[in-house]
Amino acid sequence: MPKTALVLRHVHFEDLGTFALPFRQADYEIRYADVGDANFPPDHLQDPDLLVVLGGPIGVYEEAVYPFLAREQAFIAARLAARRPLLGVCLGAQLIAAAAGARVFPSGIKEIGFKPVSLTPAGRKSPLRHLEGTPVLHWHGDTYSLSAGATNLASSDAVEQQAFAIGREVLALQFHAEADCGHGFERWLVGHAAELAAAGIDPAALRRDAHTIGPALHEAAGRMITQWLSGLDDV
Template identity: 65%
Template sequence: MNKTALILRHVHFEDLGSFAEPLTASGYTIRYSDVGDMDFCKGDPCSPDLLIILGGPIGVYDGAYPFLGTEMDFVRARLSAGLPTLGICLGAQLIAAALGERVFPTGIKEIGFSKLALTEAGRSSPLRRLKDVAVLHWHGDTYSLPLGAVDLASSDLVEQQAFSIGSNILGLQFHPEAETDKRFERWLVGHAVELATAKVNPSSLRQDARKYGPRLREAARLMLRDWLDGLEARS
């Protein structure tokens, strides 16, 4: 019987990307639950074998989007049970907020490809696969490191880039999953207003995606595989 992976998605083009294949190869049946769907954050949060919370262009603290409170309760119940949970960008911030930490604007837009600086713990974690690999950053918020979490990585611009809590909880501020082939154009169009406001040239991002994308794709898939292999089974 296959394992189940529930994917909380906030904008359609920010999907599992390159993570879909290693998940399927590891025996997971993937089900998306999208913002606005009747089933979004419905049901037992502890039922899926794996929960992945994807990114999105809003802030955890943004009261204009009431679904965020419901989503945070859903994530909090999952975390309380210690069940496998992965948060990417907004997803990592939701994990931090669900654990009582502050999520706040950095005052800058970190958008583009650059390498991570792995901590000692990061170098012995699945993130070791990303050593010297340019990853995609696309955010303007950050978070306070949750109590009991292990800091795994930073960047030149933002200190908090990844954390883990035990073997089953992983938060990634950056986007290792983003497809950087022709599908990357969906990101450039979907975030066109943000790019223009931040004065980020889409042509430069497109060029960097072609340059760094193939290596990132392979490293990200290996990282996810390692993390999945290290998950603790349900008691």
């Protein structure tokens, strides 16, 4: 029987990207739910085998502006309480941190571009070991404190918290290992055009980096997520 992966999406161009194939190879049926829809969360998928929360250009603390964030965070909190498998990316990682009791706040910088992360000792023993030395895509202006029970897995030269785990069932990535740096990357450049302009970042330089780094990131990220998914079989 295929397992179900419910993927919470905030903007259409930030999807599972290169993670989609490893998910299917691990026998997951992928179903997307757009968190801004009136029927979110979907009643027929309250307890999927795996919940994935993707990125988006808003802040966890903007519930007054985006009311769906309260429903989404409650959905994630219930998942944490049940100790069910959960993966978060960027905003998704921050939502998991907040649901676990941590503080999410602006970091004071826009960390956008490709560079590697430094793994902690715990990170080197985790599936993130496959990413060591490989530049990943950073695209965020917020960060989070580490909640009780969470283990920091990675940091960068600009932001201390870049990934964490809670037990074996929860993995949260502040960076984008899943980004499709091929043809799909142009959607990121168009979708985030205003943010890039405001930050003074050249889309052409990002495009060149994506072309150069993409193949190695695709391979390393595939190994990382495949190992993590295989570890859920015993959860």
